[in-house]
Amino acid sequence: MSLIKQTGGxxxxxxxxxxxxxxxxxxxxxxxxxxxxxxxxxTTLSEESSPVFGHKLxxxxxxxxxxxxxxxxxxxxxxxxxxxxxxxxxxxxGVPGALLEFWQANAGGxxxxxxxxYLAALDPNFGGCGRTITAGDGSYELRTIQPGPYPxxxxxxxxxxxxxxxxxxxxxxxxxxxxxxxxxxxxxxxLCPIVDALKSQKAVDALTALLDMHRTVPMDSRAxxxxxxxxxxxxxxxxxxKEGL
Amino acid sequence: xxxxxxxxxxxxxxTAGPYVHIGCMPNFAGIDIYxxxxxxxxxxxxxxxxxITINGVIYDGTNTPLRDVMIEIWQPDAAGLFPSANExxxxxxxxxxxxxxxPGNMETGExxxxxxxxxxxxxxxxxxxxxxxxxxIVARGIxxxxxxxxxxxxxxxxxxxxxxxxxxxxxxxxxxxxxxxTGEGAYRFDIYLxxxxxxxxxxx
Ligand SMILES: [Fe+3]
Numbered sequence: 474m475s476l477i478k479q480t481g482g483x484x485x486x487x488x489x490x491x492x493x494x495x496x497x498x499x500x501x502x503x504x505x506x507x508x509x510x511x512x513x514x515x516t517t518l519s520e521e522s523s524p525v526f527g528h529k530l531x532x533x534x535x536x537x538x539x540x541x542x543x544x545x546x547x548x549x550x551x552x553x554x555x556x557x558x559x560x561x562x563x564x565x566x567g568v569p570g571a572l573l574e575f576w577q578a579n580a581g582g583x584x585x586x587x588x589x590x591y592l593a594a595l596d597p598n599f600g601g602c603g604r605t606i607t608a609g610d611g612s613y614e615l616r617t618i619q620p621g622p623y624p625x626x627x628x629x630x631x632x633x634x635x636x637x638x639x640x641x642x643x644x645x646x647x648x649x650x651x652x653x654x655x656x657x658x659x660x661x662x663x664l665c666p667i668v669d670a671l672k673s674q675k676a677v678d679a680l681t682a683l684l685d686m687h688r689t690v691p692m693d694s695r696a697x698x699x700x701x702x703x704x705x706x707x708x709x710x711x712x713x714x715k716e717g718l
Numbered sequence: 719x720x721x722x723x724x725x726x727x728x729x730x731x732x733t734a735g736p737y738v739h740i741g742c743m744p745n746f747a748g749i750d751i752y753x754x755x756x757x758x759x760x761x762x763x764x765x766x767x768x769x770i771t772i773n774g775v776i777y778d779g780t781n782t783p784l785r786d787v788m789i790e791i792w793q794p795d796a797a798g799l800f801p802s803a804n805e806x807x808x809x810x811x812x813x814x815x816x817x818x819x820x821p822g823n824m825e826t827g828e829x830x831x832x833x834x835x836x837x838x839x840x841x842x843x844x845x846x847x848x849x850x851x852x853x854x855i856v857a858r859g860i861x862x863x864x865x866x867x868x869x870x871x872x873x874x875x876x877x878x879x880x881x882x883x884x885x886x887x888x889x890x891x892x893x894x895x896x897x898x899x900t901g902e903g904a905y906r907f908d909i910y911l912x913x914x915x916x917x918x919x920x921x922x
Contacts, residue, residue: 482842486921491731492861499733501859504779505911509891511921514882518839519792519852519867520922522802524817532752541751563726570803576741586737586747588786588824600751602744638735640742644804646792647922649854649863653732667733670861676730702726 481707482516483647484563492670499666500627520647521706526572528606535604538577538617542600549599551580551618553694556654556682559611560641563705567611571703572642574604575615582623582633591623616694622661634661634668641701648703655681656697731862736786738856739821743788746821757790757819760833766811767796768835770903772868775827776855779912783827787857790819791831791868793850798837835870841881848876848883855909865920868907871896891918 494506534541539549560568578584578601581593585601599618607613620635636653643649655662655677662668662677671677679702688696739747743755761769772791776784794800799810801817810816811834820829836849851868869877877883877896886892894917897905909917 483922486728488921490727494861494864496861499859499861502861504782505784505857505859506861507864507916507919508912509916509918511919512882512886513921514885515842516922517841517847518800519794519847519850520865522800522804523792524801524815525803526756530756535752542749561726563728565724565726574741576737576744584737584740585749586740588736600740600744600749602740602749602751604741604752638732638738638741640734640738641729646852646854649790650729650731651734651738651856651863652729653735670732671730675727679727679730680732702729704728705725 483520483645483704483706485513486704490672490676492672496666496670499670502670516645516647521645523642523644523646523648526570526606526642531604531606536613536615538599538601538603538615541603543598547598549579549618550596551599551621553616554619555614555616555688555690555694555696556637556699557612557614557685557688557696558682558698558700560607560613560643560701560703561611562643562703566705567607567609568643568703569607569609569611570644571607571611572604573607573613574602574640575637576602577617577620577637578623580618580621582621593621593623619656622659627666631666632661632664634659634665639701641703643703645704645706650701650703652680652701654699657681657683733858733861734788734856734863736858738786738788743819743821755819757815757817760815760818760831761813762815763813765796765814765834767837768903770833770835770905772831772833772851772897772905772907774829774907774909776822776829776857776909777911777913778859781913783822784857784911785822785824785827787822787827787829787855788819789822789829790817790854791833791851792817792854793833793836793852794839796834796837798839800839838876843881845881846876846879848873848880864911865922866909866917867895867920868897869895870899870905872899886918891916894918
């Protein structure tokens with residue numbers, strides 16, 4: 474008999490894969506990046522635990538950005554899409570019960586935020602936020618409109634590729650992650666200083682969702698597939714031994 | 719061909735951007751949805767232990783407050799138990815969530831948490847850690863969320879024996895991890911992203 478015990482701590486972050494804090498082409502990072510070395514230590518109970526977000530938390534329309542801020546009988550304007558995928562850990566196991574929160578600009582590239590000043594019109598039926606919790610196999614889906622690209626103050630003519638922001642809460646605070654999903658074929662991906670913080674084409678590809686005709690709803694919505702990977706927890710095997718021996 | 723280690727790579731991080739509030743605290747951003755923002759309240763009833771507040775500002779390398787930041791904290795209850803699904807050491811305080819999420823004020827950058835003083839929890843080798851709160855900071859210009867810890871400047875003995883604090887290469891930087899007591903049940907924890915007072919950030 475063997476017992477698998479997932480208390481071996483989380484596998485360290487691969488800092489050669491994750492973006493650096495300082496990426497000068499993304500100008501704001503220059504004064505917001507720590508300069509001293511990070512202090513490395515193994516995860517402890519504080520990082521190996523996390524709050525519990527029950528499925529009861531989620532309302533019926535929380536993952537439907539087309540309807541969750543729309544007046545009755547109306548819906549958000551823009552290309553209707555489904556985004557779906559799985560939340561996995563580095564060992565390839567599905568992560569059930571993960572909280573996903575997402576936010577995005579509307580089809581014109583405009584956010585609903587008091588500090589947003591882009592001249593594209595607000596859509597009265599679009600709030601731009603949603604959330605869901607992954608199912609037992611780590612799968613999730615949401616429905617929204619495809620966001621537009623938008624200009625931002627960095628260089629004189631920088632535009633963000635169309636993207637959806639994702640915040641992911643797994644089973645340990647060590648897994649906490651915020652990232653962005655891009656769309657296959659967007660020519661702005663190659664031009665964006667924020668995307669360029671990523672260290673390799675492989676890393677860019679890991680954030681680029683593919684058109685998924687299998688999940689498209691004919692005459693209704695196209696679909697894009699976006700899997701998310703969280704840090705994995707080491708497994709410790711005890712073979713016919715009591716813990717601690 | 720030799721075998722492959724078929725592990726996956728963690729999804730790369732990207733900045734939370736200037737509008738993180740829309741996704742994570744939409745009511746604060748003026749979007750009336752969900753019936754309230756997650757993490758805004760850490761207490762759901764009468765809690766055990768000492769109730770405390772922690773206030774602070776996060777400064778960039780020009781000493782300007784970050785006014786578009788989001789900070790999350792996670793901590794055990796007053797007895798040192800986490801309100802987590804994998805807590806096996808006892809029953810945590812049912813009226814305490816352990817998790818808080820706060821924005822920096824849009825004018826001043828000030829954040830505030832209304833919580834309890836955490837109990838001590840063990841390090842993996844069994845030694846006790848000093849009471850602390852783990853914190854995570856995201857904002858525009860931050861490519862990957864910054865982890866740090868909030869310890870307390872009125873816990874001298876526990877801090878001196880803490881397995882992590884006692885291992886820090888530059889002891890002069892330890893005060894950057896100490897919340898300063900400013901009154902009964904009140905602490906201040908300012909965070910500096912750069913400069914001579916740069917806060918210690920963790921690679922955990
Ligand atoms: Fe954005």
